[in-house]
Amino acid sequence: MPSAVNINWYIALSSILFTIGVLGVLLRRNAIILFMSVELMLNSANLLFVAFARHLGQLDGQVLVFFVITVAAAEVAVGLALIVAIFRTKKSINIDEINLLKG
Amino acid sequence: MNTFNLAPLILILPVIGLLLNGLFGRRFVEANPANGERLTGWLASLMTIGAFLVSLSLFLSLLAHGFEPIIVPLFNWIDIPSADFLVNWAMQVDTLSVTMMLVVTGVGSLIHIYAIGYMHGDPDFSRFFTYLNLFIFFMLILVSGSSYLVMFVGWEGVGLCSYLLISFWWARLDKNGVPANANAGRKAMIMNRIGDFGVILAMILLFWTFGTLDYQAVFSGAVEMFEANHMVAFGGLSVPLPTVLTAVTALFLLGVTGKSAQIPLYTWLPDAMAGPTPVSALIHAATMVTAGVYLLVRSNVLYEIVRTSGATILGLISTPNLVAWVGALTAFFAALIAFSQNDIKKVLAYSTVSQLGFMVAAAGSGAYVAAMFHLVTHAFFKALLFLGSGSVIHGMEHGHHHLAHAGHGATHTDDDGFDPQDMRYMGGLRRRMPTTFIVYLIGSLALAGIIPLAGFWSKDEILLHDQTYATPIFIVLAIAALGTAFYVARQLIMVFFGKPRHAAAEHAAESPALMTTPLVVLAGLTVFGGLLNLPYLTRAMAEANHNHPAGIFLMLESWLEHSLASFELAEEGILALPRTPVYLSLLVAGISTALAVGGLLLGYLVYRGRPRTSSEPDRLARTPIWWWSVLPLNSLYMKGFVPLFNRFSVWLADKVDWAFWHDFVHDRVIRDIFVTGAEFSANVLDAQGVDGVVNGAGKTTQRLARGLRLTQTGYARTYALAVLLGAVGLLVYFLFMAG
Structure with a gap:
């Protein structure tokens, strides 16, 4: 089945999603939003993997996506656990209030 | 028999005597005056008599060996190879030196024995015999040296x-x-x-x-x-x-x-x-x-x-x-x-x-x-x-x-004189x-x-x-x-x-x-x-x-x-x-x-x-002989040489030693040079040089750290931005520059 959609569109969409993710990480203060933005960036990368896998007719990119999803799941589990722990001590998940590493 | 190898004994024996008497003589005499005197006196005398016997054997050896001078080397005294300068401490045993040795030790022995009686009761008895043996030692060096x-x-x-x-x-x-x-x-x-x-x-x-x-x-x-x-x-x-x-x-x-x-x-x-x-x-x-x-x-x-x-x-x-x-x-x-x-x-x-x-x-x-x-x-x-x-x-x-x-003292009032x-x-x-x-x-x-x-x-x-x-x-x-x-x-x-x-x-x-x-x-x-x-x-x-x-x-x-x-x-x-x-x-x-x-x-x-x-x-006091006999050399020494020498030594002490040596050389030259040098090293070399380097290293580190601390904001997004910029930097590098 010939490809109906040009690869460039996938790249553009992926870039837009990644940029949104980056801006979300840099600009938002809520830790949950931050995690979602990180997920967005991961999935933009996943999208690109899948698009190129199809475009090149190879399965490597699709296999890698499964790994990324697995790692992302683990990451979310650890990250949410951290956020819960922080919320318990600071009663807040505002990322600007977590600045104990300030030099 | 050849006894020339015994020659060093004539020097060693008096040394033994003078060391024993010098170190222990006073204690012997103080512990027991009569026996102590006898011990130290006879010790010194026997050492001299021993030296006399050695001299006698040297004499007999010379007789048997045709009178020719024998050199008995003891050790190298002064040896400077670079200057080709070598002085051997050696003894020359020949008829002249043996004659002197016999006289010195022979007459010396008799006088030592006599002195035991003469010095009886002197508080410095042992010191006297120490000196006598020292004299015999040096006199034998004088006559035996080669x-x-x-x-x-x-x-x-x-x-x-x-x-x-x-x-x-x-x-x-x-x-x-x-x-x-x-x-x-x-x-x-x-x-x-x-x-x-x-x-x-x-x-x-x-x-x-x-x-x-x-x-x-x-x-x-x-x-x-x-x-x-x-x-x-x-x-x-x-x-x-x-x-x-x-x-x-x-x-x-x-x-x-x-x-x-x-x-x-x-x-x-x-x-x-x-x-x-x-x-x-x-x-x-x-x-x-x-x-x-x-x-x-x-x-x-x-x-x-x-x-x-x-x-x-x-x-x-x-x-x-x-x-x-x-x-x-x-x-x-x-x-x-x-x-x-x-x-x-x-x-x-x-x-x-x-x-x-x-x-x-x-x-x-x-x-x-x-x-x-x-x-x-x-x-x-x-x-x-x-x-x-x-x-x-x-x-x-x-x-x-x-x-x-x-x-009888009362009748002889001239005892003072x-x-x-x-x-x-x-x-x-x-x-x-x-x-x-x-x-x-x-x-x-x-x-x-x-x-x-x-x-x-x-x-x-x-x-x-x-x-x-x-x-x-x-x-x-x-x-x-x-x-x-x-x-x-x-x-x-x-x-x-x-x-x-x-x-x-x-x-x-x-x-x-x-x-x-x-x-x-x-x-x-x-x-x-x-x-x-x-x-x-x-x-x-x-x-x-x-x-x-x-x-x-x-x-x-x-x-x-x-x-x-x-x-x-x-x-x-x-x-x-x-x-x-x-x-x-x-x-x-x-x-x-x-x-x-x-x-x-x-x-x-x-x-x-x-x-x-x-x-x-x-009876001759009024004759010319009497006046001749008073040769003026002694008064020349007492009236001329001694005051001159005294003035010279006073001048040496006051001017050369005190004014020049102590006041000028010590206090001015040596002390001032030292103080100036010490002040220079304390105030300049140490305070500015050594301390400057050490403190400078610390201050530079602190200043650098103060600057770098600013980058550590503690905000997660700053680090995220740094990661982003890094990633973009790497991307730019690989895409455009690493080609």
Whole structure:
């Protein structure tokens, strides 16, 4: 089945999603939003993997996506656990209030 | 048997004695005065006797080994390979040095034994014997060294011992509160220093010329260079060898005038009588003062080269002749001075000066054997006379103590002025001290030159030689011999004859056997000492004897000629040594006997029964002889040299030492340089340099850290941005630049 959609569109969409993710990480203060933005960036990368896998007719990119999803799941589990722990001590998940590493 | 390897023992034994006595002697004596004195005294004496026995074995070895000099090396003393400079400490065992060793240790042993009795009860008994052994040690270094430098070590060492022993009772003050004994020691040191200066300069000249100070190398080098008319270069200046040797021998003469108490440096010897009497006998009569004569005899080759070459000092007089004249004039003037002395030891002191003058005159006129012969016999009879005078003084002190204890003091109110050494207080002692009288008489007659005592033979040999080769010196010496007999008669009469002039003399007692036994032994030596070099009556006998193996008729002449290289050189025709074959000239012997008897007779006529009381003036006090006898050299020393020296030392102390050295050099130069340097390193180098680097490193790190801290905001997004920028950077790099 010939490809109906040009690869460039996938790249553009992926870039837009990644940029949104980056801006979300840099600009938002809520830790949950931050995690979602990180997920967005991961999935933009996943999208690109899948698009190129199809475009090149190879399965490597699709296999890698499964790994990324697995790692992302683990990451979310650890990250949410951290956020819960922080919320318990600071009663807040505002990322600007977590600045104990300030030099 | 060959015993030359034993030679170092003669130095080691006295060292053992002096170390034991120096370290433990005082404790022994304090723990048990009687036994302690016996122990330390006999220890010192036995060490000296041991050295005498070793000398005797060396003597026998030399007899068995053909008299040739043996060098016994001990160790390398000064070794500078880069400068090719090597001084060996070696001992030269030859007939001359063994003769001196025998005299030093033989007479020394007798005097040690005598001193055990004489010094009995002295609080510093052990110190005295320590010094005596130290003296023996240095004197043996002096005579046994194989080079001038080693000899000079002994030369200085005996000078030190002389100083220590003259001022042995240094704390005693005389009537005017002056520390006379300490001053006498200093005077001896200073006068000798003038002479030693000459010896040092002479040694420097010798070393410059020959590159060595070993006797044998110097003498053989001197003869070779003399035969080759060698010139000695001093920088650009080229000087003939005899001129250099004239300077050397004249400088040696200066040393001799100091050590052997000749004009003009003799003045220390009479003052040296401040020391204990055994010291006067050992050091200032028998041994140390003869070191100068030994130096002259040892350097005979140098003097004979000067004599043969005809080199003179400023065209006036050659050094051997100068030596002879110095000796003759000293003999003459010292004999005159002895006329006016009332102290029994001062008479003997001037007599020693006079007799040393005889020896020096003999050495200067080439009669080296006669000089050594007189040295040996003089050691016997002058040691005898000094020890005898010590016995007399001991007896007088005994009599004086007896008076004080017997309660006679009230009737003898002149005790304040009493001096046990003053002959005016003596008189009639021959009955109180018979043994001392007999031995003293033997010594005195030997000194006067009465046949057949030892003094006659040795003095006769000197006179015989000078009658043949130097008539003016013969005349001066003959007059001195007359004077000698005269003052001998005066002393004998004042001490032993007539009536006692003081209660102490009436109660004088004979000395203990420990003191009289050495006297008797010395008296025996004085009687038979002439056999050492008994002259032959005819030339034929002398010639016949020269064909004998030397071991049979052992005469000093055939014994010593193996050490006197100039004898052999004269026979080869290289040197023109004036040499008298040893035989008796009836003319000279007659003259000498007539002078001796005449002098004694004259003395008897003048002093018979005089002085009657201790305050009567001397019979010669109004005659010109008396005034001549007060030679101004001593007052020159006391009034000229001493104030000059004092002013010089005050100037040295105030100006050179204090103003220049302390105030200027120490306080200004050294201290200021040091303080400036210290301030520079503290304030500049340390504070600004070292601290600047260390603090700067810290401050730079801090400043850098303060800047870098700003990047650590603690906000997660800052780090996220950094990661982003990093990722973008890497991307840009790989896409556009790493191509």
